[in-house]
Amino acid sequence: MIDKSTLWxxxxxxxxxxxxxxxxxxxxxxxxxxxxxxxxxxRYTAVAILPALVAPQVIAPAATGGQFDPARFAAAAVALAxxxxxxxxxxxxxxxxxxxxxxxxxLG
Amino acid sequence: xxxxxxKSAFRKGLADAAPFVLVIIxxxxxxxxxxxxxxxxxxxxxxxxxxxxxxxxQFTALQLMQEHAPTAIVLASALAVNLRMAMYSASLTPYxxxxxLWQRALAAYLTxxxxxxxxxxxxxxxxxxxxxQRMSYFFGCVTPIVPLWYLFTLVGALLGTQIPDSWALDFxxxxxxxxxxxxxxxxxxxxxxxxxxSIAALATASVxxxxxxxxxxxxxxxxxxxxxxxxxxRAERTAG
Numbered sequence: 140m141i142d143k144s145t146l147w148x149x150x151x152x153x154x155x156x157x158x159x160x161x162x163x164x165x166x167x168x169x170x171x172x173x174x175x176x177x178x179x180x181x182r183y184t185a186v187a188i189l190p191a192l193v194a195p196q197v198i199a200p201a202a203t204g205g206q207f208d209p210a211r212f213a214a215a216a217v218a219l220a221x222x223x224x225x226x227x228x229x230x231x232x233x234x235x236x237x238x239x240x241x242x243x244x245x246l247g
Numbered sequence: 248x249x250x251x252x253x254k255s256a257f258r259k260g261l262a263d264a265a266p267f268v269l270v271i272i273x274x275x276x277x278x279x280x281x282x283x284x285x286x287x288x289x290x291x292x293x294x295x296x297x298x299x300x301x302x303x304x305q306f307t308a309l310q311l312m313q314e315h316a317p318t319a320i321v322l323a324s325a326l327a328v329n330l331r332m333a334m335y336s337a338s339l340t341p342y343x344x345x346x347x348l349w350q351r352a353l354a355a356y357l358t359x360x361x362x363x364x365x366x367x368x369x370x371x372x373x374x375x376x377x378x379x380q381r382m383s384y385f386f387g388c389v390t391p392i393v394p395l396w397y398l399f400t401l402v403g404a405l406l407g408t409q410i411p412d413s414w415a416l417d418f419x420x421x422x423x424x425x426x427x428x429x430x431x432x433x434x435x436x437x438x439x440x441x442x443x444x445s446i447a448a449l450a451t452a453s454v455x456x457x458x459x460x461x462x463x464x465x466x467x468x469x470x471x472x473x474x475x476x477x478x479x480x481r482a483e484r485t486a487g
Contacts, residue, residue, distance in 0.1 A: 140286045141312045149308050149321050150291070154298035156326045162355035164336035165344060178337075179472040183440040184330040185303070186431045187467025190441040191448035191460050192307060192324070193421045193428075198449060201314075202417040211418050218422045222429020229270055231426035239418055 210242035250373060256380040260365065260387020267361040268391050274302050275396045277419055279403020281306070284416060285313050289404040296400035300359065300393065303427060304329040306420055311460075324460050335363040342370045343385065346378050354385055359396075362388040436478060440471030 197215040199205040218235025222228065250256045275296065282292040282305075299305050308325040316324075335358050343354060365388045370381060410416060432438050444467025451459030 145312065145318055145321075146287065146291060148318055149312060149325075150295050150298050152322050153304065153308055153325050156322065157299055157301050157304060157329050157332065158356055160326065160329055160332040161336050161358040162352060163333055164340045165351045165355055166336075166348070176472070178334070179475055180468045181330055181334055182475075183437065183468045183471030184327055184464070186428060186437045187440045187444035187471060188307070188324065188327045188460070188464040189303065189424045189428050191444040191463035191467060192310065193424045194445040194448040194463075195452050196418075196421045199452075200417065202415065211415075211421075214418060215421055215425055218425040219429055222426045223432060226430040228426045228430060229273065231429055232273070232423055235422035235426065236419070239415060239422070243415060 210239055210246055213242055214239035250376060250380055250384070253377075253379050253383040256376065256383040257387035257390075259369070260384040261390050262387075263365045263369065264361055264388040265391050268395060271361070271392050271395050272399050274423070275399035276403035276406070277423065278302065278305055278309075279400040279405070280407040280410060281403075281416065281419060282309055282400075283404045283407030284410070285309055287404075289401070292404040292407075293397065293401050297397055300356070300396065301329050301332070303424070306423065310420055320458065320461065324464075327461070327464055332358055338367060339363065342366075343378065343381055346382050350382050354382065357386070357389040357393060359389070359392065361392050434475070434478070436471045436474040439474040440467040443467045443470035 193215070197212060198207060200208050200211050202208075203211070214235045217238040218231045221234040222231035225231065250259055278296060279292055282295060283289065287295070295305055299308075304325040307328045308321050311321045311324055336355065339354075339358070343351065346354070362385060366381070366385050369384055370376065376384070428441060432441070444463045447463035447466040448459060451462050453459075454462065
Protein backbone atom coordinates (compact mmCIF):
# COMPACT_ATOMS: atom_id res chain seq x y z
CA MET A 140 0.00 0.00 0.00
CA ILE A 141 1.31 3.43 -0.93
CA ASP A 142 1.31 6.01 1.87
CA LYS A 143 -1.12 8.85 1.07
CA SER A 144 1.09 11.75 2.11
CA THR A 145 4.02 10.28 0.17
CA LEU A 146 1.75 9.96 -2.86
CA TRP A 147 0.68 13.61 -2.77
CA UNK A 148 4.24 14.82 -2.20
CA UNK A 149 5.30 12.81 -5.25
CA UNK A 150 2.39 14.05 -7.40
CA UNK A 151 2.95 17.71 -6.54
CA UNK A 152 6.76 17.72 -6.63
CA UNK A 153 6.82 15.66 -9.81
CA UNK A 154 4.33 18.06 -11.39
CA UNK A 155 6.41 21.10 -10.45
CA UNK A 156 9.65 19.39 -11.47
CA UNK A 157 8.30 18.20 -14.81
CA UNK A 158 6.96 21.66 -15.59
CA UNK A 159 10.32 23.12 -14.61
CA UNK A 160 12.15 20.80 -16.99
CA UNK A 161 9.78 21.74 -19.82
CA UNK A 162 9.91 25.48 -19.10
CA UNK A 163 13.60 25.86 -18.32
CA UNK A 164 14.71 26.68 -21.86
CA UNK A 165 11.68 28.07 -23.68
CA UNK A 166 10.86 30.20 -20.64
CA UNK A 167 14.07 31.05 -18.84
CA UNK A 168 17.28 30.26 -20.67
CA UNK A 169 16.21 31.70 -24.02
CA UNK A 170 18.76 31.33 -26.79
CA UNK A 171 21.83 30.78 -24.61
CA UNK A 172 23.62 27.53 -25.41
CA UNK A 173 24.23 24.65 -23.01
CA UNK A 174 27.68 23.09 -22.70
CA UNK A 175 28.20 20.24 -25.16
CA UNK A 176 29.29 17.74 -22.50
CA UNK A 177 26.02 18.24 -20.61
CA UNK A 178 23.86 17.80 -23.71
CA UNK A 179 25.85 14.68 -24.56
CA UNK A 180 24.97 13.09 -21.22
CA UNK A 181 21.35 14.29 -21.24
CA ARG A 182 20.82 12.53 -24.58
CA TYR A 183 21.16 9.15 -22.84
CA THR A 184 19.08 9.69 -19.70
CA ALA A 185 15.84 8.02 -20.84
CA VAL A 186 17.61 5.21 -22.64
CA ALA A 187 19.67 4.47 -19.48
CA ILE A 188 17.10 4.94 -16.69
CA LEU A 189 14.28 2.89 -18.25
CA PRO A 190 16.34 -0.28 -18.86
CA ALA A 191 17.85 0.08 -15.38
CA LEU A 192 14.35 0.14 -13.96
CA VAL A 193 13.19 -2.88 -15.96
CA ALA A 194 16.22 -5.21 -15.81
CA PRO A 195 15.73 -6.42 -12.21
CA GLN A 196 12.00 -7.06 -12.87
CA VAL A 197 12.86 -9.14 -15.95
CA ILE A 198 15.45 -11.31 -14.19
CA ALA A 199 13.78 -11.51 -10.75
CA PRO A 200 10.09 -10.47 -10.91
CA ALA A 201 8.47 -9.34 -7.67
CA ALA A 202 5.30 -11.27 -8.58
CA THR A 203 7.14 -14.61 -8.38
CA GLY A 204 8.96 -13.65 -5.19
CA GLY A 205 12.17 -12.82 -7.07
CA GLN A 206 12.35 -16.23 -8.74
CA PHE A 207 13.37 -16.26 -12.42
CA ASP A 208 10.22 -16.79 -14.51
CA PRO A 209 10.56 -18.13 -18.07
CA ALA A 210 7.20 -16.67 -19.19
CA ARG A 211 8.03 -13.14 -18.01
CA PHE A 212 11.57 -13.32 -19.35
CA ALA A 213 10.37 -14.47 -22.77
CA ALA A 214 7.68 -11.78 -22.84
CA ALA A 215 10.30 -9.11 -22.14
CA ALA A 216 12.60 -10.47 -24.85
CA VAL A 217 9.79 -10.55 -27.41
CA ALA A 218 8.59 -7.01 -26.58
CA LEU A 219 12.12 -5.66 -26.94
CA ALA A 220 12.84 -7.58 -30.15
CA UNK A 221 9.58 -6.56 -31.82
CA UNK A 222 10.17 -2.97 -30.73
CA UNK A 223 13.68 -2.90 -32.18
CA UNK A 224 12.62 -4.54 -35.45
CA UNK A 225 9.39 -2.62 -36.10
CA UNK A 226 9.90 0.63 -34.08
CA UNK A 227 6.20 0.22 -33.31
CA UNK A 228 5.55 0.68 -29.58
CA UNK A 229 2.00 -0.61 -29.64
CA UNK A 230 2.85 -3.74 -31.64
CA UNK A 231 5.74 -4.45 -29.26
CA UNK A 232 3.43 -4.22 -26.23
CA UNK A 233 0.84 -6.49 -27.84
CA UNK A 234 3.50 -9.07 -28.83
CA UNK A 235 4.98 -9.04 -25.33
CA UNK A 236 1.58 -9.42 -23.68
CA UNK A 237 0.65 -12.19 -26.12
CA UNK A 238 3.85 -14.07 -25.30
CA UNK A 239 3.29 -13.68 -21.56
CA UNK A 240 -0.29 -14.99 -21.66
CA UNK A 241 0.53 -17.88 -24.04
CA UNK A 242 3.40 -19.06 -21.86
CA UNK A 243 1.58 -18.58 -18.56
CA UNK A 244 -1.22 -20.70 -19.99
CA UNK A 245 1.10 -23.35 -21.51
CA LEU A 246 3.36 -23.65 -18.46
CA GLY A 247 0.36 -23.62 -16.15
CA UNK B 248 -0.52 21.74 -48.04
CA UNK B 249 1.34 24.90 -47.02
CA UNK B 250 0.14 26.75 -43.94
CA UNK B 251 -1.25 30.21 -44.75
CA UNK B 252 -3.21 31.22 -41.62
CA UNK B 253 -3.11 30.51 -37.90
CA LYS B 254 -6.35 28.56 -38.31
CA SER B 255 -4.92 26.27 -41.00
CA ALA B 256 -1.83 25.81 -38.80
CA PHE B 257 -4.07 24.62 -35.95
CA ARG B 258 -5.92 22.23 -38.27
CA LYS B 259 -2.68 20.81 -39.70
CA GLY B 260 -1.33 20.22 -36.19
CA LEU B 261 -4.53 18.44 -35.28
CA ALA B 262 -4.35 16.20 -38.37
CA ASP B 263 -0.62 15.44 -37.98
CA ALA B 264 -1.00 14.37 -34.34
CA ALA B 265 -4.23 12.38 -34.84
CA PRO B 266 -2.49 8.96 -35.36
CA PHE B 267 -0.94 9.25 -31.87
CA VAL B 268 -4.42 8.75 -30.43
CA LEU B 269 -3.81 5.01 -30.96
CA VAL B 270 -0.84 5.16 -28.59
CA ILE B 271 -2.33 7.55 -26.03
CA ILE B 272 -5.53 5.58 -25.35
CA UNK B 273 -3.91 2.28 -24.31
CA UNK B 274 -1.09 4.03 -22.42
CA UNK B 275 -3.32 6.25 -20.33
CA UNK B 276 -5.78 3.40 -19.68
CA UNK B 277 -2.87 1.24 -18.52
CA UNK B 278 -1.73 3.95 -16.12
CA UNK B 279 -5.25 4.24 -14.74
CA UNK B 280 -5.49 0.47 -14.26
CA UNK B 281 -2.06 0.03 -12.64
CA UNK B 282 -2.45 3.06 -10.38
CA UNK B 283 -5.75 1.85 -8.93
CA UNK B 284 -4.30 -1.68 -8.65
CA UNK B 285 -1.53 -0.08 -6.55
CA UNK B 286 -4.17 1.31 -4.21
CA UNK B 287 -4.66 4.86 -5.55
CA UNK B 288 -8.20 6.25 -5.59
CA UNK B 289 -9.80 7.31 -8.87
CA UNK B 290 -9.31 10.98 -7.93
CA UNK B 291 -5.63 10.48 -7.02
CA UNK B 292 -5.00 8.62 -10.25
CA UNK B 293 -6.59 11.35 -12.37
CA UNK B 294 -4.77 14.10 -10.43
CA UNK B 295 -1.49 12.27 -11.12
CA UNK B 296 -2.12 12.35 -14.88
CA UNK B 297 -3.34 15.97 -14.94
CA UNK B 298 -0.54 17.38 -12.78
CA UNK B 299 2.40 15.40 -14.16
CA UNK B 300 1.25 14.60 -17.73
CA UNK B 301 4.27 12.38 -18.55
CA UNK B 302 3.65 8.67 -19.07
CA UNK B 303 7.08 7.19 -18.48
CA UNK B 304 7.73 9.33 -15.40
CA GLN B 305 4.31 8.45 -13.94
CA PHE B 306 4.95 4.72 -14.46
CA THR B 307 8.41 5.05 -12.91
CA ALA B 308 7.10 6.86 -9.83
CA LEU B 309 4.30 4.33 -9.43
CA GLN B 310 6.67 1.36 -9.64
CA LEU B 311 9.10 2.82 -7.09
CA MET B 312 6.36 3.85 -4.65
CA GLN B 313 5.08 0.26 -4.74
CA GLU B 314 8.61 -0.89 -3.87
CA HIS B 315 8.51 1.60 -0.95
CA ALA B 316 11.55 3.47 -2.19
CA PRO B 317 12.30 6.71 -0.29
CA THR B 318 10.43 9.74 -1.67
CA ALA B 319 13.64 11.48 -2.75
CA ILE B 320 14.59 8.45 -4.86
CA VAL B 321 11.10 8.26 -6.40
CA LEU B 322 11.34 11.93 -7.41
CA ALA B 323 14.94 11.77 -8.63
CA SER B 324 14.26 8.70 -10.77
CA ALA B 325 11.02 9.97 -12.28
CA LEU B 326 12.56 13.36 -13.05
CA ALA B 327 15.58 11.65 -14.59
CA VAL B 328 13.20 9.80 -16.92
CA ASN B 329 11.70 13.20 -17.76
CA LEU B 330 15.03 14.94 -18.37
CA ARG B 331 14.42 14.61 -22.09
CA MET B 332 11.70 17.27 -21.66
CA ALA B 333 14.48 19.76 -20.90
CA MET B 334 16.10 18.79 -24.19
CA TYR B 335 12.79 19.24 -26.01
CA SER B 336 12.45 22.64 -24.38
CA ALA B 337 15.97 23.55 -25.49
CA SER B 338 15.37 22.61 -29.10
CA LEU B 339 11.94 24.33 -29.28
CA THR B 340 13.35 27.61 -27.97
CA PRO B 341 14.73 28.97 -31.27
CA TYR B 342 11.28 28.47 -32.86
CA UNK B 343 8.85 29.66 -30.20
CA UNK B 344 11.11 31.56 -27.78
CA UNK B 345 9.67 34.89 -29.00
CA UNK B 346 6.02 33.99 -28.23
CA UNK B 347 4.24 35.68 -25.27
CA LEU B 348 5.21 34.27 -21.88
CA TRP B 349 1.75 32.85 -21.07
CA GLN B 350 1.78 30.92 -24.37
CA ARG B 351 5.27 29.59 -23.67
CA ALA B 352 4.18 28.54 -20.17
CA LEU B 353 1.12 26.77 -21.54
CA ALA B 354 3.21 25.12 -24.26
CA ALA B 355 5.69 23.99 -21.59
CA TYR B 356 2.94 22.22 -19.64
CA LEU B 357 1.77 20.61 -22.91
CA THR B 358 5.22 19.51 -24.08
CA UNK B 359 4.97 15.73 -24.49
CA UNK B 360 6.80 13.35 -26.84
CA UNK B 361 4.10 13.59 -29.50
CA UNK B 362 3.66 17.38 -29.57
CA UNK B 363 7.44 17.83 -29.64
CA UNK B 364 8.06 15.34 -32.44
CA UNK B 365 5.27 16.74 -34.65
CA UNK B 366 6.17 20.38 -34.07
CA UNK B 367 9.90 20.03 -34.65
CA UNK B 368 9.27 18.17 -37.91
CA UNK B 369 6.85 20.88 -39.05
CA UNK B 370 9.05 23.85 -38.00
CA UNK B 371 12.04 22.41 -39.84
CA UNK B 372 9.98 21.66 -42.95
CA UNK B 373 8.39 25.13 -43.18
CA UNK B 374 10.88 27.59 -41.68
CA UNK B 375 8.83 30.60 -42.88
CA UNK B 376 5.97 30.06 -40.42
CA UNK B 377 5.23 33.05 -38.18
CA UNK B 378 5.37 32.74 -34.39
CA UNK B 379 1.53 32.75 -34.02
CA GLN B 380 1.29 30.03 -36.70
CA ARG B 381 3.90 27.94 -34.87
CA MET B 382 2.00 28.28 -31.60
CA SER B 383 -1.30 27.40 -33.32
CA TYR B 384 0.30 24.34 -34.87
CA PHE B 385 1.66 23.28 -31.46
CA PHE B 386 -1.72 23.70 -29.76
CA GLY B 387 -3.34 21.84 -32.69
CA CYS B 388 -1.00 18.88 -32.04
CA VAL B 389 -1.93 18.58 -28.36
CA THR B 390 -5.68 18.88 -28.96
CA PRO B 391 -6.26 15.20 -29.89
CA ILE B 392 -3.68 13.98 -27.33
CA VAL B 393 -3.92 15.65 -23.93
CA PRO B 394 -7.72 15.50 -23.35
CA LEU B 395 -7.61 11.78 -24.21
CA TRP B 396 -4.70 11.34 -21.81
CA TYR B 397 -6.95 12.59 -18.98
CA LEU B 398 -10.08 10.81 -20.16
CA PHE B 399 -8.56 7.35 -20.56
CA THR B 400 -6.64 7.62 -17.30
CA LEU B 401 -10.09 8.02 -15.78
CA VAL B 402 -11.51 5.09 -17.78
CA GLY B 403 -8.58 2.88 -16.72
CA ALA B 404 -8.96 3.95 -13.10
CA LEU B 405 -12.66 3.09 -13.12
CA LEU B 406 -11.94 -0.35 -14.63
CA GLY B 407 -8.79 -0.98 -12.60
CA THR B 408 -9.98 -2.62 -9.44
CA GLN B 409 -12.15 -5.10 -11.34
CA ILE B 410 -9.21 -6.81 -13.01
CA PRO B 411 -8.17 -10.15 -11.40
CA ASP B 412 -4.58 -11.07 -10.40
CA SER B 413 -4.45 -13.87 -12.97
CA TRP B 414 -4.08 -11.21 -15.68
CA ALA B 415 -0.44 -10.80 -14.54
CA LEU B 416 -0.64 -7.02 -14.81
CA ASP B 417 2.53 -6.78 -12.70
CA PHE B 418 4.38 -7.31 -15.96
CA UNK B 419 2.48 -4.75 -18.04
CA UNK B 420 4.94 -2.10 -16.87
CA UNK B 421 8.21 -3.82 -17.83
CA UNK B 422 6.72 -4.76 -21.22
CA UNK B 423 5.56 -1.18 -21.81
CA UNK B 424 8.95 0.25 -20.87
CA UNK B 425 10.81 -2.20 -23.11
CA UNK B 426 8.50 -1.33 -25.99
CA UNK B 427 9.14 2.37 -25.38
CA UNK B 428 12.91 1.92 -25.15
CA UNK B 429 13.28 -0.01 -28.42
CA UNK B 430 12.59 2.88 -30.85
CA UNK B 431 15.10 5.02 -28.90
CA UNK B 432 18.01 2.85 -30.07
CA UNK B 433 18.94 5.31 -32.81
CA UNK B 434 22.74 4.91 -32.56
CA UNK B 435 25.21 2.35 -31.14
CA UNK B 436 25.78 4.80 -28.28
CA UNK B 437 22.11 4.48 -27.26
CA UNK B 438 22.41 0.69 -27.24
CA UNK B 439 25.59 0.83 -25.13
CA UNK B 440 23.89 3.19 -22.66
CA UNK B 441 20.96 0.80 -22.26
CA UNK B 442 23.17 -2.30 -21.92
CA UNK B 443 25.51 -0.76 -19.36
CA UNK B 444 22.58 0.62 -17.37
CA SER B 445 20.85 -2.81 -17.33
CA ILE B 446 23.96 -4.66 -16.20
CA ALA B 447 24.71 -2.00 -13.59
CA ALA B 448 21.13 -2.21 -12.32
CA LEU B 449 21.45 -5.99 -11.82
CA ALA B 450 24.85 -5.57 -10.17
CA THR B 451 23.54 -2.89 -7.76
CA ALA B 452 20.19 -4.59 -7.01
CA SER B 453 21.17 -5.05 -3.35
CA VAL B 454 22.14 -1.39 -2.80
CA UNK B 455 19.62 0.08 -0.31
CA UNK B 456 17.02 2.82 -0.94
CA UNK B 457 16.81 1.99 -4.67
CA UNK B 458 20.01 4.00 -5.08
CA UNK B 459 21.14 1.31 -7.51
CA UNK B 460 18.75 2.75 -10.08
CA UNK B 461 20.39 6.18 -9.92
CA UNK B 462 23.89 4.67 -10.03
CA UNK B 463 22.92 2.44 -12.96
CA UNK B 464 21.32 5.36 -14.80
CA UNK B 465 24.43 7.48 -14.36
CA UNK B 466 26.65 4.61 -15.50
CA UNK B 467 24.49 4.22 -18.61
CA UNK B 468 24.57 7.95 -19.38
CA UNK B 469 28.36 8.13 -19.03
CA UNK B 470 28.75 5.01 -21.17
CA UNK B 471 26.50 6.48 -23.87
CA UNK B 472 28.27 9.84 -23.88
CA UNK B 473 31.71 8.20 -23.99
CA UNK B 474 30.67 5.90 -26.83
CA UNK B 475 29.42 8.92 -28.75
CA UNK B 476 32.76 10.73 -28.29
CA UNK B 477 34.63 7.61 -29.36
CA UNK B 478 32.43 7.10 -32.47
CA UNK B 479 32.86 10.74 -33.53
CA UNK B 480 36.65 10.52 -33.14
CA ARG B 481 36.76 7.31 -35.12
CA ALA B 482 34.65 8.85 -37.91
CA GLU B 483 36.97 11.88 -37.98
CA ARG B 484 40.04 9.64 -38.23
CA THR B 485 38.49 7.67 -41.08
CA ALA B 486 37.48 10.87 -42.89
CA GLY B 487 40.89 12.50 -42.30
